Amino acid sequence: MVCTADDLSAWKDFPKGLKVLLLDEDSNSAAELKSKLEAMDYIVYTFCDENEALLAVSSRPESFHVAIVEVSIDNNNGSFKFLETAKDLPTIMTSNIHCISTMMKCIALGAVEFLRKPLSEEKLRNIWQHVVHKAFSAAGKDISEPLKPVKESLVSMLHLQLESGEPKNEGLDKTEDASVIHEIDPEPSTASDKYSAPSTPQLEQGGRFLADGDCQDLTNCSTEKESCEQDGESKSVETTSDNTIAEVTAPVGQPLGPREATVKEEADLVDGTKGESTMYSQTQNGVNNKDSDAVAANPDIVSGIHSSCPNKANRKKMKVDWTPELHKKFVQAVDQLGIDQAIPSRILELMKVEGLTRHNVASHLQKYRMHRRHILPKEDDRRWPQRDHMQRSCYPHKPIMAFPPRYSNHVVPVGPPYPMWGPPPHPSSIQMWGSHSYPPWQPTESWHWMPYPGVHADAWGCPVMPPPLGYCSTFNQNGSTFHCSGTVDNRSGMPQNSVEHQPAEEVVDKVVKEAISKPWLPLPLGLKPPSTDSVLAELSRQGISTIPPHINGRNLT
DNA sequence: CCCTCAATAT
DNA sequence: GATATTGAGG
Numbered sequence A: 001m002v003c004t005a006d007d008l009s010a011w012k013d014f015p016k017g018l019k020v021l022l023l024d025e026d027s028n029s030a031a032e033l034k035s036k037l038e039a040m041d042y043i044v045y046t047f048c049d050e051n052e053a054l055l056a057v058s059s060r061p062e063s064f065h066v067a068i069v070e071v072s073i074d075n076n077n078g079s080f081k082f083l084e085t086a087k088d089l090p091t092i093m094t095s096n097i098h099c100i101s102t103m104m105k106c107i108a109l110g111a112v113e114f115l116r117k118p119l120s121e122e123k124l125r126n127i128w129q130h131v132v133h134k135a136f137s138a139a140g141k142d143i144s145e146p147l148k149p150v151k152e153s154l155v156s157m158l159h160l161q162l163e164s165g166e167p168k169n170e171g172l173d174k175t176e177d178a179s180v181i182h183e184i185d186p187e188p189s190t191a192s193d194k195y196s197a198p199s200t201p202q203l204e205q206g207g208r209f210l211a212d213g214d215c216q217d218l219t220n221c222s223t224e225k226e227s228c229e230q231d232g233e234s235k236s237v238e239t240t241s242d243n244t245i246a247e248v249t250a251p252v253g254q255p256l257g258p259r260e261a262t263v264k265e266e267a268d269l270v271d272g273t274k275g276e277s278t279m280y281s282q283t284q285n286g287v288n289n290k291d292s293d294a295v296a297a298n299p300d301i302v303s304g305i306h307s308s309c310p311n312k313a314n315r316k317k318m319k320v321d322w323t324p325e326l327h328k329k330f331v332q333a334v335d336q337l338g339i340d341q342a343i344p345s346r347i348l349e350l351m352k353v354e355g356l357t358r359h360n361v362a363s364h365l366q367k368y369r370m371h372r373r374h375i376l377p378k379e380d381d382r383r384w385p386q387r388d389h390m391q392r393s394c395y396p397h398k399p400i401m402a403f404p405p406r407y408s409n410h411v412v413p414v415g416p417p418y419p420m421w422g423p424p425p426h427p428s429s430i431q432m433w434g435s436h437s438y439p440p441w442q443p444t445e446s447w448h449w450m451p452y453p454g455v456h457a458d459a460w461g462c463p464v465m466p467p468p469l470g471y472c473s474t475f476n477q478n479g480s481t482f483h484c485s486g487t488v489d490n491r492s493g494m495p496q497n498s499v500e501h502q503p504a505e506e507v508v509d510k511v512v513k514e515a516i517s518k519p520w521l522p523l524p525l526g527l528k529p530p531s532t533d534s535v536l537a538e539l540s541r542q543g544i545s546t547i548p549p550h551i552n553g554r555n556l557t
Numbered sequence B: 001c002c003c004t005c006a007a008t009a010t
Numbered sequence C: 001g002a003t004a005t006t007g008a009g010g
Helices: A005-010 A029-041 A050-059 A077-087 A100-108 A123-124 A130-140 A147-162 A177-184 A189-196 A201-233 A237-250 A259-270 A272-287 A291-295 A299-307 A325-339 A346-351 A359-382 A404-409 A455-461 A505-517 A532-541 A551-553
Strands: A019-023 A041-046 A066-070 A090-093 A113-116
Touching: A005 A130, A019 A029, A019 A050, A029 A041, A029 A066, A029 A123, A029 A189, A029 A299, A050 A077, A066 A130, A077 A090, A090 A100, A090 A551, A100 A113, A113 A259, A201 A455, A346 A359, A532 A551
Parallel strands: A019 A041, A019 A066, A066 A090, A090 A113
Antiparallel strands: none
């Protein structure tokens, strides 16, 4: 029968006494196998006939923890039948024949492993792992609060094995299953590795994937393992890992309340980057805002940064990764402020990202500027070799950032202003900020700021360089911080922005026309929404004096 | 104190 | 090599 986690934790010298059902038509082979198994203190029940074996399994399932079943050429049906019948019993298939399809079939039918004969001690020694694995995955499924029992069982098992009444400081709580196994394993033989190392990683992983939520614990643990390893190497480990352990050890044995949160925090503790990226990727989904109104802070996005650890102390400084989302906010803030007013503190304010520090922003800003300075001039020169009068400021941006509608992008005189900082040509392939270790971003929404010729892109991808005096800030739907010193009074409702000479007036016209004809689309950059005043003026000029209330409510200044 | 730049670390 | 953090200088 399936061994439960509880059984395991109560099991004195596991895996001694493990009950093995052995089914092999070849009695010699069976005897040989049996002796080997018994040498490891396994209890072996040998069957040479699969019917008998099946009978035994069904009549007294509690008598077996694991089965080893020989697959022979002539009688593989029997073996398969066994597999199908004894589903609850972790069954290892073994055979002389080395036929991939047979192996696959066995696995597909539920075999936990396929071992090629001859079965060395090394191969046999660790078959108990399947029992453990099954026990824990079963625990995960059956119990409403799946993970806790598993954890507890693991802990108690460790205690047993380590024979230390005290919780070892190893952060038991955090120990991943793999390492648990190693600790228990009498001899983590290296030799066995090349053979089969029963309970191969694949198996366990498979288990995790299958059980998914149920086995999250394990998954997380494995994550943590990696983290720990990293920490073990990193120089600043001492503090970090110690803290982690200290904090983490305490909750052992206590009811783990909000599991997920806890785990995340822990992961976060151990390794900021990882936790962070994880959380980002999680939050991102919900965050993918409809472009413009996103100036508003989204607190969620922050959670990844490091705020997740309210509890105290010397947390190592988290590495902020500038996800597209974050960067987008950043760019928005910069645009809103104007490049010359974009200083870290204000950007930080505008971004409203909790946990983000001024330093972080400053650093990012530094990079941002660098990119602009180095990349833009090239682009610019390339495009307007002789239009040097444009660069009234040190920033060679053209005053017109508006893109024509996507179908007419061929007339666009400007390319992506931020080649480097823009997205890669194909949104799906990106991962600009993320290091290789990041889970891939959702290919779609992450790059709103990308300067493809669509309307949205302009907003994020093509921040406008404010003219030196009286600039119009980037279009801002909220209008909250919108200060436009230029043309509030313009009667036409169209921006007549003062630019004396423009590279391509037709383009401007086109853009404006487009903007007018499709008022539901966000305005291209460089165009500002008409002020309330101008709208009212225009309306009255056209003889319309009554204004629906909601228009008034929506002020633009 | 804040910003920027440069050095340093990952 | 790129990116983020740390530190020094203004």
